Amino acid sequence: xxxxxxxxxxxxxxxxxxxxxxxxxxxxxxxxxxxxxxxxxxxxxxxxxxxxxxxxxxxxxxxxxxxxxxxxxxxxxxxxxxxxxxxxxxxxxxxxxxxxxxxxxxxxxxxxxxxxxxxxxxxxxxxxxxxxxxxxxxxxxxxxxxxxxxxxxxxxxxxxxxxxxxxxxxxxxxxxxxxxxxxxxxxxxxxxxxxxxxxxxxxxxxxxxxxxxxxxxxxxxxxxxxxxxxxxxxxxxxxxxxxxxxxxxxxxxxxxxxxxxxxxxxxxxxxxxxxxxxx
Amino acid sequence: xxxxxxxxxxxxxxxxxxxxxxxxxxxxxxxxxxxxxxxxxxxxxxxxxxxxxxxxxxxxxxxxxxxxxxxxxxxxxxxxxxxxxxxxxxxxxxxxxxxxxxxxxxxxxxxxxxxxxxxxxxxxxxxxxxxxxxxxxxxxxxxxxxxxxxxxxxxxxxxxxxxxxxxxxxxxxxxxxxxxxxxxxxxxxxxxxxxxxxxxxxxxxxxxxxxxxxxxxxxxxxxxxxxxxxxxxxxxxxxxxxxxxxxxxxxxxxxxxxxxxxxxxxxxxxxxxxxxxxx
Numbered sequence: 187x188x189x190x191x192x193x194x195x196x197x198x199x200x201x202x203x204x205x206x207x208x209x210x211x212x213x214x215x216x217x218x219x220x221x222x223x224x225x226x227x228x229x230x231x232x233x234x235x236x237x238x239x240x241x242x243x244x245x246x247x248x249x250x251x252x253x254x255x256x257x258x259x260x261x262x263x264x265x266x267x268x269x270x271x272x273x274x275x276x277x278x279x280x281x282x283x284x285x286x287x288x289x290x291x292x293x294x295x296x297x298x299x300x301x302x303x304x305x306x307x308x309x310x311x312x313x314x315x316x317x318x319x320x321x322x323x324x325x326x327x328x329x330x331x332x333x334x335x336x337x338x339x340x341x342x343x344x345x346x347x348x349x350x351x352x353x354x355x356x357x358x359x360x361x362x363x364x365x366x367x368x369x370x371x372x373x374x375x376x377x378x379x380x381x382x383x384x385x386x387x388x389x390x391x392x393x394x395x396x397x398x399x400x401x402x403x404x405x406x407x408x409x410x411x412x413x414x415x416x417x418x419x420x421x422x423x424x425x426x427x428x429x430x431x432x433x434x435x436x437x438x439x440x441x442x443x444x445x446x447x448x449x450x451x452x453x454x455x456x457x458x459x460x461x462x463x464x465x
Numbered sequence: 466x467x468x469x470x471x472x473x474x475x476x477x478x479x480x481x482x483x484x485x486x487x488x489x490x491x492x493x494x495x496x497x498x499x500x501x502x503x504x505x506x507x508x509x510x511x512x513x514x515x516x517x518x519x520x521x522x523x524x525x526x527x528x529x530x531x532x533x534x535x536x537x538x539x540x541x542x543x544x545x546x547x548x549x550x551x552x553x554x555x556x557x558x559x560x561x562x563x564x565x566x567x568x569x570x571x572x573x574x575x576x577x578x579x580x581x582x583x584x585x586x587x588x589x590x591x592x593x594x595x596x597x598x599x600x601x602x603x604x605x606x607x608x609x610x611x612x613x614x615x616x617x618x619x620x621x622x623x624x625x626x627x628x629x630x631x632x633x634x635x636x637x638x639x640x641x642x643x644x645x646x647x648x649x650x651x652x653x654x655x656x657x658x659x660x661x662x663x664x665x666x667x668x669x670x671x672x673x674x675x676x677x678x679x680x681x682x683x684x685x686x687x688x689x690x691x692x693x694x695x696x697x698x699x700x701x702x703x704x705x706x707x708x709x710x711x712x713x714x715x716x717x718x719x720x721x722x723x724x725x726x727x728x729x730x731x732x733x734x735x736x737x738x739x740x741x742x743x744x
Binding site for chain 1 (some may be wrong): 489516533534536537540541555556558561563565567573574575577579580581583585586587588589590591592593596612640641670672674675679684685687689691692703708710711714715717718720722724732736738739741742743744
């Protein structure tokens with residue numbers, strides 16, 4: 187579905203919206219560009235790339251309902267610069283849609299992703315896990331510049347428990363449990379794209395657990411969404427509480443789970459992430 | 466890669482191996498057939514379909530290393546009968562491979578899956594979550610025929626904690642935490658395919674939590690593997706301990722996490738599953 191080229195990005199756009207912006211190309215392909223604001227040590231922050239993959243689905247005119255499940259596999263390093271997003275609808279019913287998304291640079295697949303969308307309707311509802319009791323965001327110190335990397339500066343982050351180790355050299359942590367208030371900086375109303383990026387913003391658990399910095403990279407990010415668009419909109423630009431913990435580190439890969447809660451105690455998303463690490 | 470048609474399946478093959486068997490077709494397509502042994506209420510047990518999707522990758526001659534992450538999205542009901550499996554290698558490096566797998570029946574995509582394989586090497590290793598202390602498998606009663614469905618009869622299951630509610634009508638459970646020894650029946654040496662099926666064998670958490678049976682269906686199953694093939698082979702045909710718990714049930718979908726432990730206390734796999742439910 188070819189659409190006329192959009193106007194250049196407005197300078198008043200939020201840096202997040204600039205970073206996930208996609209320009210339609212012929213043959214249903216979309217073109218994006220990495221953002222220097224969300225730069226990581228090498229290439230862009232993975233959460234931003236995951237958010238862009240979801241954004242490519244959210245803007246499809248045939249898209250039905252809200253995202254329920256998104257899995258983003260990081261197939262190779264994303265180079266700074268332009269990329270293409272290719273979207274395929276795999277199956278659609280009256281209430282559910284299945285999608286595949288590929289992000290490519292040249293001949294290289296850099297993202298291999300799949301997603302489920304659905305019309306959410308009221309049902310029996312229960313949250314079985316419990317939101318931890320933590321100090322309110324505004325009573326905790328703002329995390330400063332971290333490792334000289336750009337993307338953390340695009341977030342207001344306040345650790346309620348746990349944090350980065352390996353920076354101060356005081357030794358390993360007994361566990362990697364982190365509780366973190368997080369918000370876009372400047373503030374921006376929460377939506378599925380920003381919630382996706384936040385699900386990848388908890389740092390690899392190895393950096394919380396071990397006193398030693400080793401090369402790492404997320405290889406697979408799985409997110410389940412538990413709110414509909416209307417509920418996310420109610421959240422506005424308030425900070426959300428992220429809870430993340432590693433489960434295992436073995437044979438070159440680690441596994442971490444995370445939950446994202448609204449300040450009012452509603453579970454908005456849960457995720458599981460596989461991270462490659464060296465040594 | 467077309468290969469000559471194989472001999473008919475041997476009657477001495479384990480029912481699991483018969484169920485995941487794939488026959489090469491022209492154009493890199495593989496053909497399989499649902500198994501009556503592993504039949505669910507309608508169509509086949511989803512864990513078997515997920516195992517078949519992984520099996521299609523395990524038998525690829527270009528396959529590198531062991532599975533690290535597998536996500537299987539259930540795009541539509543699998544009908545009893547034949548199906549085609551289409552495999553695409555998305556990216557390959559010296560140590561990591563990314564794959565897509567589609568299972569189709571006629572024009573319908575029924576499975577939309579992606580996976581990461583990698584050469585696993587020794588690194589720093591730590592398991593941060595703790596295996597629950599439960600009674601040994603052989604001291605617990607074998608679960609009998611459940612709901613008249615076939616596939617549970619292909620497993621030796623013994624509940625150490627939690628079980629199915631809604632069957633005895635004694636009311637809701639306060640939580641959905643289940644600890645379950647599980648093993649192929651007849652016994653079969655554990656491998657990645659059988660571990661995949663086991664990750665889906667914990668029943669939807671709604672059936673453990675609520676006293677009421679409602680229509681449900683797994684929509685997305687995400688598995689991270691934490692052992693290499695050699696470690697799984699050491700496990701032999703001993704039972705493994707599955708731990709499963711729901712996190713949230715809201716707006717027509719629920720989310721459950723699970724861990725699979727060897728009897729020796731090694732974490733073999735972790736998973737996150739999204740389940741559709743009605744009412």
